[in-house]
Amino acid sequence: MKLLRSIAFTIATTCLFLLTPAWCKEGKIKIFVVSSYHPEYLWSQDTSKGLCAALKDFKFIDNDQQIAEFMKNDFLETERVVIKKMWMDTKRKNKKNEIAATTANVLSGIEAFDPDLVFLGDDNATNFIGAHLVNTGVPVIFWGVDFNPLAYGYIDAIEHPGHNVTGVYQSGYFKESLEVLKKIFPSLKTFAILSDDSETGRAKTKAIVKLAHEGRLPLQLADQVATNSFSEWQDRALELQPRVDAIFVVNHGSLKDDNGASVDSLKAGAWYLANIRKPEASPEKQFVQEGMLLSVDDSGFKQGYEAGRIADLILHQKKSPADIPVITPTRGAVIINRQRAAMLGVNVSSKDFIEEFIDKSSALEKYPQ
Numbered sequence: 295m296k297l298l299r300s301i302a303f304t305i306a307t308t309c310l311f312l313l314t315p316a317w318c319k320e321g322k323i324k325i326f327v328v329s330s331y332h333p334e335y336l337w338s339q340d341t342s343k344g345l346c347a348a349l350k351d352f353k354f355i356d357n358d359q360q361i362a363e364f365m366k367n368d369f370l371e372t373e374r375v376v377i378k379k380m381w382m383d384t385k386r387k388n389k390k391n392e393i394a395a396t397t398a399n400v401l402s403g404i405e406a407f408d409p410d411l412v413f414l415g416d417d418n419a420t421n422f423i424g425a426h427l428v429n430t431g432v433p434v435i436f437w438g439v440d441f442n443p444l445a446y447g448y449i450d451a452i453e454h455p456g457h458n459v460t461g462v463y464q465s466g467y468f469k470e471s472l473e474v475l476k477k478i479f480p481s482l483k484t485f486a487i488l489s490d491d492s493e494t495g496r497a498k499t500k501a502i503v504k505l506a507h508e509g510r511l512p513l514q515l516a517d518q519v520a521t522n523s524f525s526e527w528q529d530r531a532l533e534l535q536p537r538v539d540a541i542f543v544v545n546h547g548s549l550k551d552d553n554g555a556s557v558d559s560l561k562a563g564a565w566y567l568a569n570i571r572k573p574e575a576s577p578e579k580q581f582v583q584e585g586m587l588l589s590v591d592d593s594g595f596k597q598g599y600e601a602g603r604i605a606d607l608i609l610h611q612k613k614s615p616a617d618i619p620v621i622t623p624t625r626g627a628v629i630i631n632r633q634r635a636a637m638l639g640v641n642v643s644s645k646d647f648i649e650e651f652i653d654k655s656s657a658l659e660k661y662p663q
Contacts, residue, residue, distance in 0.1 A: 323354065323609055326409035327379040328400055328423050330416035330438075335385060335547065335559070336580035336656070340594030341415055341437060347595075348602020349377075352610065378407055384418040385547040386556035388492065388522075397422045411435065411609055413601055414461070417493050424448055428459055433608050433615045436461035437601040438594070440497035443620050453619045460615040462600045465622040468502045468542070469510055470590035471575040474628055475540055476512045477647065478588070478640060479573055482539040487518040488531055488566075489544035495520060498544045498577055513540060524549040524557045531570055541574045543586050560584060560657040567655060568663035573638055579629055585655025587634045591626030599623075631655065 327345070331338045342365060349355040354375050355364070364370035368379040380403050382396045400423055404412060409432060414420045416438035427434050428448045436443070436459070443449060443463045450456035476482055487502055489495035499520060506515035516538050519530040527549055534541060543566070549557040563584040576586040578594060600623050607613045627649040634655065635642045642648060 322373075323375045323411075324407060324409045325354070325375060325377045325411050325413065325605070326404050326407050327377065327413045328404075328415060328419040329379065329381050330418035330420075331385050331547070332381050332383045336583055337438075337578060337594045338415065340578075340580060341598035344593075344595035344598025344600075345413065345437075345602050346598075348599040349605070352602060352606035354602075354605070354609075378403070378409075382419055382422075385492070385559070388548055393418070393422060401426055411605055413437070413605070415598075417497070420446060420448075420461075421493075424459065429457055432458065434459040434461075435601050435604050435608075435615070436463075437597040439463040440494060441466060441501055449620060454617065455620060456616050458615050460604060460618045460620055462597050462604070463620060463622050464592050464597065466498065466501050466577065467590040467592050467625050468498070468575075468577065469505055469512075470625065471577070471588065472540075472542070473512050474588055474590060474647065475573055475575045478642065478645065479540070482513055482573070484516040484538045485513045485540040485542055485575075486516055486534045486538045487520075487542045487544055488527070488534065488546075489518070489520050490527070490546050490548040491520045491522045492545055492548035495545035495548070502542060502544070522548050522550055524551050524562060527562070528565060528569075531566060535570055535572055538572065541570065541572050543574045543576045543581060545577075558661075560660045563657035564655075564661035564663055567634065567637070567658055571638065573640075579626060582629045582631045582652050584657045585631055585634050587638065588628070588630050590628050593623060593626030596623035596626060633658070 329338050346361045350361060355361055360370055364377055370377045380400050384393055412427060412432055412434050414424055414434060414436040417440055420436040420439050424434060424446060448457060448459040487499050489499050499518060505511050517534060521527050546562045547559040549562050551557055567585045574587050576589045577592055578589055579591045582589050600621060604618055607618055608615060628647060629650045629652060630642050630648045631652045
């Protein structure tokens, strides 16, 4: 009887451990990070900087040297934490079979790592990886989800997620970006949307179209382009140029050439900057770094940082993700690219509503025209 009781106790305690949520366990913290995109993508660089800043501020990472090691190797182990990162590369590898293979690979990595918490960066990671993690024992924090985190079915409500998933979403500052464009060029009346046909591009285009239909934008929406063909994207941009006063450049990270090969977003951006002479707005800082004229930034840094802050609530303060509201950060800076402004023949240095200047175009530096 004693042996049977001992076996029963062992089974019960083992089961209790397996069913205990990860945020209630103790020991060296293991964090797994999944990015939807690739290391060279400027948005992903910005979110990574924000996440690492938060991990340092909230005592997961000790110093900048450890941040540099993690950013270089996608892996870091210290006395307190082990962090591993995987990239889905879905901007360039976005066919169904490619995403399925990547998803299986990442899920295998998560299973082998056995993390205490998983970060999911942007929509594709949230969609394809999150579907397998919802209602499991591991807490999940997403960032960079476009506009409606309820759409994935992982949370019950913004204020009370109700499950093991919570995170940070993008509200978008499209109206504000067009308002800044109108301040600089008061005569503007019409604009078009230029985008790839990615999940991100479609979501942002849908949000802009909705604002236009509600009459909330300072310019009239005259047309919209959504294609993953680089040659078609080029042709349509040239076609739009004489018909509209401005362009909202949404996204061009999923473009393919006529042979089906991925086109570097900086290459596409360099072509646009050399061939289009209409002022443009864009959703995020990454595009102004690339060379587009302006953005009221839906900050990638803040997305990553707030995700790290939520990790502190879960892993250090032992709060459940079910009780942590999903949030959207406040806007980032009003950003202008001086090189593009000079190309368009406008002096922006005296504009007191501009909060940050970028002096060069990373697209034109990499791909001189």
